[in-house]
Amino acid sequence: MVEPQQSRLPALRSKMKIDDLNVYYGSFHAMKHASLDVPDRHVMALIGPSGCGKSTFLRALNRMHDLTPGARVTGTVTLDGNDIYAPGIDPVTVRHRIGMVFQRPNPFPKSIYENVVYGPKIHGEGNAKRLAEICERSLRAAALWDEAKDRLHRSALDLSGGQQQRLCIARVLAVEPEVILMDEPASALDPIATSKIEDLIGELKKDYTVIIVTHSMQQAARISDFTTFFLLGDLIEVGTTSEIFTRPTDKRTEDYITGRYG
Amino acid sequence: MASVVAAKPAAAPLSGDRARSRRIVDRIATASLWTAASAVVAMLIAFVIYVFVQGYSAISWHFLTGYPQSAVAGGGVGPEIFNSFYILLLTLCFTLPIAVLAGVFLQEYAGPGRFRDLVQFSAESLATVPSIVMGLFGLIVFVQLFHWHFTALGGALTLTLLNLPAMMRVTQESLAGVPNTYREASMALGATKWQSVLRAILPSAIGPLTTGVVLVSGRIFGETAALIFTAGSSVSFGASAYDFNPFHTAETLAVHLYSTQREALVPDATQIANGSALVLLVMVLLFNVVARIVGRQLTQRFTGKAS
Numbered sequence: 001m002v003e004p005q006q007s008r009l010p011a012l013r014s015k016m017k018i019d020d021l022n023v024y025y026g027s028f029h030a031m032k033h034a035s036l037d038v039p040d041r042h043v044m045a046l047i048g049p050s051g052c053g054k055s056t057f058l059r060a061l062n063r064m065h066d067l068t069p070g071a072r073v074t075g076t077v078t079l080d081g082n083d084i085y086a087p088g089i090d091p092v093t094v095r096h097r098i099g100m101v102f103q104r105p106n107p108f109p110k111s112i113y114e115n116v117v118y119g120p121k122i123h124g125e126g127n128a129k130r131l132a133e134i135c136e137r138s139l140r141a142a143a144l145w146d147e148a149k150d151r152l153h154r155s156a157l158d159l160s161g162g163q164q165q166r167l168c169i170a171r172v173l174a175v176e177p178e179v180i181l182m183d184e185p186a187s188a189l190d191p192i193a194t195s196k197i198e199d200l201i202g203e204l205k206k207d208y209t210v211i212i213v214t215h216s217m218q219q220a221a222r223i224s225d226f227t228t229f230f231l232l233g234d235l236i237e238v239g240t241t242s243e244i245f246t247r248p249t250d251k252r253t254e255d256y257i258t259g260r261y262g
Numbered sequence: 263m264a265s266v267v268a269a270k271p272a273a274a275p276l277s278g279d280r281a282r283s284r285r286i287v288d289r290i291a292t293a294s295l296w297t298a299a300s301a302v303v304a305m306l307i308a309f310v311i312y313v314f315v316q317g318y319s320a321i322s323w324h325f326l327t328g329y330p331q332s333a334v335a336g337g338g339v340g341p342e343i344f345n346s347f348y349i350l351l352l353t354l355c356f357t358l359p360i361a362v363l364a365g366v367f368l369q370e371y372a373g374p375g376r377f378r379d380l381v382q383f384s385a386e387s388l389a390t391v392p393s394i395v396m397g398l399f400g401l402i403v404f405v406q407l408f409h410w411h412f413t414a415l416g417g418a419l420t421l422t423l424l425n426l427p428a429m430m431r432v433t434q435e436s437l438a439g440v441p442n443t444y445r446e447a448s449m450a451l452g453a454t455k456w457q458s459v460l461r462a463i464l465p466s467a468i469g470p471l472t473t474g475v476v477l478v479s480g481r482i483f484g485e486t487a488a489l490i491f492t493a494g495s496s497v498s499f500g501a502s503a504y505d506f507n508p509f510h511t512a513e514t515l516a517v518h519l520y521s522t523q524r525e526a527l528v529p530d531a532t533q534i535a536n537g538s539a540l541v542l543l544v545m546v547l548l549f550n551v552v553a554r555i556v557g558r559q560l561t562q563r564f565t566g567k568a569s
Contacts, residue, residue: 067449069373096452106443109466110564119451122461168447175451 012039015179015209016061021075023056023065030056034075034235036228038179043201043210045224045241047217049256052230054213058181061211062098063091079179096123098179099172104188105164107156107171112139112148115156115167119175134174142170143200162193169200180204182212186219198223217257221245229253313536313543320537329503330518335530339538341503345414345512346545349493350482352418352508357429358475360422365433370459389427393488396424400492414512417493424488425478432474436467469561476553480546486516495521515542 016038023031031053038044046054056065063084065071076083084094107115116135117125125131135152139145144166148159156167165185172180182201186194201223204210214220220227220241227244229236229252237250248254328338364381372378397420404416440463448458464471493512498505505512513521519538522531 062450064446064450067446092452092454095450100450102443102446102450104443106441106447108444108447108462118448118461119453122451122453122457171447171451 012042014038015040015080016211017076017078017081018057018061019076019078021057021060021077022073023053023060024072024074025068026070030233031060032233034230036235036238038209038211039226040209041205041207042225043205043212043223045220045227046211046213046230047215047220047227047256048230048236050215051232053233054230055183056233057230057235058183058211058213061179061181062095062100064095064100066091096175097177098181099175099177101165101168101172101180101182101185103184105161105168107159107164107167109155109157111153112156112159112167113152116170116174118171123175138170138174139167141173141203142166143196143203144170160193162189162196165189165193165197166200169197169204173204177208179209179211182210184213184215187215194219217245229256231256310543310547313539317536317538317540320533321540325534325537326541330497330534331528333527335528337528337530337534339515339518339534339541341497341505342513342515342518342538343541343545344504345493345497346483346514346516348506349414349418349421349489349512349514350479352414353421353425353482354475354479356418356422357425357478361426361429362433362471364426365430365437366459366464368430369434369437370455370463385427385430388423389431391424393424393485396420397488397491399423400488404492410509412492412494412496412511413509414493415508417489417512417514418508420488420492421482421485424485425482428478428481429475432478433471436471436474437463439470440466465564468564469557472560473553473557476549476556480549480553483549484516484542484546486514486520489514489517490520493517515545 014037018034018036018038021031021034022029034057046057048054059065060073061077061084063073065073073085075085077085079094079097083089084091084098108118110118113135116138117131120131120134125134136145136149139148144163147163148167151158156164159167165188169180169185186197189197198219201210201212205225212220212224224241226238227241228238229244229248229250231252237244237248237253239248244253245257248257324336325338326343327340328336329341330339331337364385368378368381372381400416400420400423404410404419405412408416410416444462444466445458448462449455453461493514495513495517496511497503497513498507498510500507500510515538519535519542522528522538523535526534528534
């Protein structure tokens, strides 16, 4: 594959490498021959108009398509050089290392504490003291500790939408993934809650590789180091965020950035 | 009208014949719906009052705990009440594991395909079998083929066959009510399918599941036809009529009501039947009330939802 855009990325260690990724829903070819290097400990934004395949691309990175009947994925996706689609790889362990935050906050109908320790528990941590430590550390990392510490055993569903989304991030952090995938995590939130999530993402990239789908170009510009543009199932262009927004090389990217695709 | 372009409709009048007639139709409809709904409540109340008036004079501590009599007046229904609960318990022991596992399989595991269709079709067919036919099946298999004679176990197994489809349906519907986002969230955290079912999906469904189970229990409690020829219409002749041996005959309250009315030689048969009917009715109503309370409590406990 010719990937002239890749040369524009500064030389950074890649956390994930996606090569010739195709996703099909039945006979519909939803993602076509996408290749991308994701630098370690940076924020990569995936942008593009609705239906461009950015969420489809994201969900291929932790094998969520395995759960969708009729979905099929080809190509390679490597995490630290290991193909997560190779035969013999357990998707469950892949999802342990690559966490995901969804569009709508989806805490379990359990207490705040039980939500955070859900992951560690299923991975075998049974020690109450260690679980409490994990809970506090994860909530602090998700900037929710101060608001939640007095109500850990109350229902997570009583939290506001923005708090619920930070709880979902804490829940992901509790299993100590290396990569965090976010599928428009702030699209259901008000501006104040959104800015809290954005600040949080800025903190997270110190320790994690973040790949975030967003429909908001302003958000991509604010929070990401690199941006990838998708259109109609094609990966059009990737570059540093400032390049993509100021000097895109592809006419289609420019049209989208300047608002010609709505 | 020759014009192709439709004329602009006149503004709707704020009053007039048309508006008035529409308002009248609306009132008639509201009244009819209200009447139909009230009729349901009225019938229930009338029925309960009737059974209560007929039966309350038979109720006494002696009636509720005493042994039944075969020839003289003054028999009680203590062992029958015990047997009703005992057979219910046995039935749930068999029904719940099978029904819940099968329901989880159908709702969470089985993709579309022949096997799922087969299971679903079998369950639906089983659900249409009349209880008296199931009773005769139990008679042939447990009573005659296995030579168990009339037993609590035979009755419970027959009731298991009868109620498996309903219990399976309850499980499926409870699980169907669990938002897909919980499944995704759990899987995305690296849970296996079974862990997701056990720790996220079933606990989220515990409220409706329990409500459904208790409601089906009410039906099991009141079941008659399937038990007459399988658990028998007499209480145990063991050391005590309160008998935990599953291989002894065990007449339930509902069967007692039927057999007393039909063939008893005691002079106070009608009164005993009326009393039994009242006890049975109160028990089944209790099941319904308990179903709601327990369902709500469990939902709160497992989901932490302050509803």
